[in-house]
Amino acid sequence: MRKPKIDEMIDKIPWLKIFLQKIRLRDTRQKYQNNRIIYLNNSLPEDYSGEKPCPYSSNRVCTSKYTLLNFLPKNLYEQFRRIANFYFLLNIILMFLLPDPPKNPYTSMIPLLIVITFTAIKQAYEDFLRHKSDSRINKIKVRVLRNGSFVNLKRKDIQCGDIVEVHCDQSFPCDLMLLHSLDENGSCHVTTANLDGETNLKLRTAPNKFPSIQVDDLAALRGVIKCDKPNADLYEFKGNIEINGHEYPVNNDSVLLAGSTLKIAPSQKGCAIYTGKETKIMLNSKFKMSKMSCIEKTMNKFIVFFLILLVFYVVTCLIGSILTGDLYTKHWYLKGREPQFFDNKFVYYSIEVVSQFSVFSYIIPISLYISIETQRFIGTKFFEWDLNMYDEKRDQPARANNSNVNEDLGQVEYLFTDKTGTLTENEMIFKRFFVNNQTFDYKNGQVVKIDSQDKPVDLQNEELRNFFLCLSLCHSVQVDKNAQKEKYQASSPDEFSFVKFCEKIGVVYEGDVRKSSVVRLVNFFGHSSQYELLHTLEFDSTRKRMSVITKCLESGSIFVFTKGAEDSIFPICKQESAVDACQQAIDHFAQNGWRTLALAFKQISQDQCQFYGSLLNEAYSDLSDKHKETVRTVYEAIEVDLSLIGCTAVEDRLQDGVSSTLVDLRRAGIKIWVLTGDKKQTALNISDSCKHFSANMKKLLLTDLNDLNLIMKKLDEDCTKVTEQRNRKSFAYIVDGKTLSYVFKFELEKKLREV
Known part of the structure; x- marks a missing residue:
């Protein structure tokens, strides 16, 4: 079928064709602003008859400012945005317009060209380094499932819906949703130091109740992921995945963010959900194309002052010319005073103003910016040469990505820092705990009561049993049985110290086993017990606590175990007297600078558990803007009428x-x-x-x-x-x-x- 004439005309104009394609792409994307729909393996269902889904952002990384096409206009705009440069340009233009300028315009134009050229070369070199870095990242080889098998592709070629394989100690090339892990529990750990500065491990798991998928089944996997549109929140994700007619809610625990690194698990496979500039790391980068330092802004103010001074000089000379001009315009040897200008006073005095402006133009030195640019460029090299800023572990010197803000480092007035992991070592040492109105310590391999002459304690009474069970079950620690040094891998150093302490006294957390559900293994003083992990109520900064709902497979009893900050635990507990005694113990621990947590629990029936489960599944499936509030409301409805167990104290030493x-x-x-x-x-x-x-x-x-x-x-x-x-x-x-x-x-x- 022959194309319409208008389409044939557009095809003959390449730039117009590209422009219209971008417009159409933007209009198509607007239909998907509220939610994102991704098809696994980029394969549409056989019965699909709707409009072809919008192509999302490519995975190309671009941190550079310029291209070959826009470098000249963009760089000139940025340079003449500076008041001094624009001032000299205006001065040169005015001198060319004068019939007889007081000085040769080229004497001002050549220095300005040198300044502009030098600055452009410096900025082109810096941007060349950014292009080089982008190219190196974009050409990194990644394993992507295409046509039934994993092949090596360049990182930039990843598309939303692709299934990507990442191996241990590799960074994720884009934002992925975890589908399969070689870890026996189907989970993996990641570090997010490049995203939020936290060096501790974070657990990531496949979506809740998600069926176990074998590697050979991935090529034939068909499904739809519905999730929220790209946003910069590192800790929030809501969506669901539909496979074979079954829908599974997905939260942030199943998302592997670009910039984070895979740990422990040999490899994992996930579906690309956000790529390129739509990944959370790029949305958080807030890359500003042109930065002005505080000194440069201050310098602009001084230049304005000198311009005002210049105007004063020009006005003074103009007044003098008006008062005495007639004495000199009669002499034939004064150039620029031809008779044709005498009758038009406005033109005469306009020429006089421009001439005086040119004469006094050097009040602002033309070498001002070239001196500053030279100092900045050399300053960045001093950063790179400074041995005190050299990282021996990574064999990497300091690097200044933008020389325009060097001097801002010396203008810092306020410094904000967190405590844990920044001022402290982030390695918790379990010190003491409080249960049933008694404070306990761990000395010489035994648990002893304080002020009891270090006599050993019977650890198998009911109160202590609940305490140890809460520490052994209410956490996100994973066991790496192949680890050469430490088998426990924890996202929280507090939780790591809890399970290590329990292990020392004989309550050993042996890891999770994935069957139809997650079963948590705990060896309680030689007796192995199994607890099915029914639901995990994740920690958040509003509730300031975490809970798990577990079922003992031996007795069938179902428990809710909760741990968190005392001001979030005490209000949801029943016993006021126990709360008062525990508060006193916490205040005593705090005097030593120790971190404290309170523990609580309750036993629930099977009917209550099923009711809680239905509420949770409904909340997790909510994709509205009130998803967080809905989930938090359900969590708070479960975490009520608890019995207080006690509290813990751990020490985090200063670095x-x-x-x-x-x-x-x-x-x-x-x-x-x-x-x-x-x-x-x-x-x-x-x-x-x-x-x-x-x-x-x-x-x-x-x-x-x-x-x-x-x-x-x-x-x-x-x-x-x-x-x-x-x-x-x-x-x-x-x-x-x-x-x-x-x-x-x-x-x-x-x-x-x-x-």
Whole structure:
């Protein structure tokens, strides 16, 4: 069939054809803005008759600023955005327009061309390095399932719906949904240090109730993934996968993000759901095409001042010309004063203004920016040559990706840091625990009561049994039986310390076995027990707790075990007296700077368990914007009427050199804020021990307030104290999260900044 004439005309104009294709692609994508539909193996169902799905973003990585086509206009725009460059360009244009300029325009044009050329070459070189890095990443070979077998393809050729194979210690080339792992539990561990800075392992599993898939079955696998559109939230994902008419909810625990690295499992296979610029790591990069440093912005202000000064000079000379001009225009030897201009005073004085402008133009030196660009370029090399910034483990020096912000490093006024893993080693040491109004310690391989002359304790009574079961079952630790050193692999250092402590005293977590469901094996003082892991209620920062619903396969009893921060556990427990005693123990542990967690449980019936399961499945399948709230509401409905078990205390030691570093930063005038999830007393003790607080600091507390008047009164008092005693004392300010939320709610941020 012959094409319409309009299509034939478009085909003859390549750039117009490409432009229209992009427009059509954008219009097609708008239909898929709310949800994303992905077909496994990029294969449509046999009975599919709808419109062909929209092609999503390619997996090409692009961090460069320029291309060969747009380099010249884009670079010129960025350079003439600087006031000085635009000023010199305007001056040169005006001199060319003058009939008899006071100086040769080429004397100004050539230096400007040198400056523009030098800057363009420097920025082209930096962008060339970015292109080179992008090309190296895009050409990395990955294993992709095509035509029934895994083949080696370039990373940039991955498409949404492709099944990708990743081996141990390799980074994920795009955002994947886990389908198959060679780990015996069908799970894998990843590190996300490149995404959020956390070095601990994180567990990833296939979707809940998802059928076990063999490698040979992947080529014939057909299904549909429905998920939310790309977003920058690293910790949120909702969707479902439909296979053979069955729908399985998918959450963030099944997503393998680009930039994270596979650990422990020999290999895993997943379906590409977000690629290229739509991956979460790229959406979080917020790459700004052109950056201006603080010094450059300040310099622009000074240039404006000199321009005002220049205008003053020009106006002064113009007034002098008006008053005395007639004395000189009569002389024939004064060029530029031809008679034809005498009758038109406006033209005459306009020429006079432009001439004076050109004469005084050197008030702003033309070498200003070339000097700064040279200093910046050399400065980046000093970063690379600095041996103190060299990483021996990775054999990698420091690298400056953008020389335009070198000087901003010296302008840092505030430093925000978290505590765990940054100031501390993130290696928890189990210290003590509190159960049934008694505090226990672990000494010389035995559990002993405090103040009992170190007599051994019977660990098999009911209260202690529930305590050890909660530690052994309520976690996300995995067992790697092939590990040469440590068999336990944990995403949380607290959980690792719990299972290691239990192992030392004889309660050994032996790992999970995947059958029709997950069965957790626990050896309780020589007796092996099996607990079916029915549901996991994941930790979140709002609830500040985690729960599991487990069933003992021997007795058939079903339990809900919960652990979390004491302020989230105590309100959902029944016994007030036990809560008061446990709170005292926690306060005592906090005085030593130890991290504390509270534990609770309850036993439920089979009917309750089925009811909870139906609520959870319904919440997980919700793809609306209120997915988080729906899941959290169901979690909170389950976590009620618990019986308090006790609490734990672990120590997280400071890293070497932390104290001296904080002291040096404070001496440099940098204000340091430490963010921590620990309770107030623990945070205060850690701040004292790491020298975050100096001995002579006066502590001001903005904590435990939820009333507008009280918060405003406290802020006013603190502001007065700081103003009156600023020259005599230094201050430390302690704010808790609850009070801070009210500060934001009542829009008191400005008052807080004043303090």
